[in-house]
Amino acid sequence: MPAGFGVSTEKGNGLTGKARLTRPRRWVGQEWAEVRRSVRSALVEAGPERDTLVQSLKAAGAAIAAWAVSGWWFQAPMALLAPWTAIAMVGSTVYQSVRTGIQQFAIIALGTVWASAAMAFTRDQTMAAMLFTLPFMMLLGNYRRFGSQGIYGATTALFVITGGVSSTSTVGHRLLETLIGAVIGLLVNAFVLPPVHLRSVRDRLVRLARETADVLGAMAEGLREENGLEKWESWHHSAGGLTVSLQNVSEARRWAMEGSRWNPGGRLRRTGPKPPPFSEDMRWGRVCTRVLAITRTLEVINDDSELAPPSPDFFRLLSDVLGLASSICVVEAELLVGSGNEATQHEHRDAAVREAWSALSSLTDTFHRQEPWAAAVGGELLLEARQLLMELVPSA
Structure with a gap:
């Protein structure tokens, strides 16, 4: 084993007590760091976290307003049905709120009517009414036309049955309370800071580029340290988080397409520039795949003592390549933001690209001088690093 790149021999059930405690502690620390970063982002800059904060507060406000109307005024x-419905109505887009409202009101109405009929048929026998109601409503709730709102049919039926009253006036009250909640939730979502998601695609792409830069930078720094490969688990966890961020980009893209439908926000709020093209989503998806592949290969080197790792010189040059790739990601994020001198940023990116290819050339030469038994993992790392640089350099 080359000096400076120690490999952990702890495997499977052979982990020491210290290692068993270290992994959960490390996971908790990583999760806590992500929570703090999200809170800080929501407070200091516009972006997905702030959008989530706004939508959460709107949902809470809609629920309070619905309770005030149905429970306090009427x-x-x-009255519980009104705020419950209002919360579900504050969706990610106005169109989603309308669609959700129709689906939800339909399934809640069905659940209310069916449960009330079951109570009347069984003469208000709770257990018998449940036997008649819940199996049917659970099956009906899986009907695709109800989408994710199908579960509300069964839960509404439970409210009706456990309420113990099945009179016509009570059924009418429940339907009215549901309608009140739906209307209030829709009005709050449409006219109180209506969600306009054109900015979200760009914001999430910028976040993805910066997170990719952080992962690559951490790997580059760690590979220069003694026993640096032992940090593979942290790198792999962070690289896996890039997949979640990529899914957020896809979700924001869908919201951007859907968000303009039936949305007064296009006139009530500033929408900002158009989102980047869809090809950027695809490109960063391939970049994330390459980063994750590199962390997996490092995991194999760390875990499999029978595989000979490349020399320290190879890891040093790989560190240089990953560090320069991180710099490219930073400049790409700045270009996506659109702030600063674009010509200067292009110059910085081109310079980083030239340096990265030069470092990759040196890495290739070092690989050719490796011992044959170290060629397997070294070749895989070299290939993934090369593919990473090819994906980071825009084709146009």
Whole structure:
């Protein structure tokens, strides 16, 4: 084993007590760091975290308003249904709120009517009414036309059955309370800071580029340290987080397409520039795949003592390549933001690209001088590093 790149021999159930405690502690630390970063981002800059904060507060406000109308003003007997419906109505887009409202009101109405009929048929026998109601409503809730709202049919039926009253007036009250919640939730979502997601695609792409830069930078720094490969688990966890961020980009893209439908926000709020082209999503998806592949290969080197790792010189040059790739990601994020001198940023990116290819050339020469038994993992790392640089350099 080359000096400076120690490999852990702890495997499977052979982990020491210290290692068993270290891994959960490390996971908790990583999760806590992500929570703090999200909170800080929501407070200091516009972006996905702030959008989530705004939508959460709107949902809470809609629920409070619905309760005030149904429970405090109308003194409705089942006022809970109004705020419950209002929360579900504050969706990611106005169109989604309308669609969700129609689906939800339909399934809740079915659940209310069916459960009330079951109570009347069984003469208010709770257990018998559940036997007649819940199996049917659970099956009906899986009907694709109800989308994710199908579960509300069964839960509404439970409210009706456990309420113990099946009169016509009570059924009418429940339907009215549901309608009140749906209307209030829709109005709040449409006219109180209506969600306009054109910016979200760009924001999430910028976040993805910066997170990719952080992962590559951490790997580059760690590979220069003694026993640096032992940090593979942290790198792999962070690289896996890039996949989640990529999914967020896809979700934001869908919101951007859907968000303009039936949305007064296009006139009430500033929408900002158009989102980057879809090809950027695809490119960064391939970049994330390459980064994750590199961390997996490092994991194999760390875990499999029978595989001979490349020399320290190889890892040093690989560190240089990954560090320069991180610099390219930083400049790409700045270009996506659109702030600063674009010509200067292009110059910085081109310079980093030239240096990265030069470092990769040196890495290739070092690989050719490796011992044959170290060629397997070294060749895989070299290939993935090369593919990473090819994906980072825009084709146009």
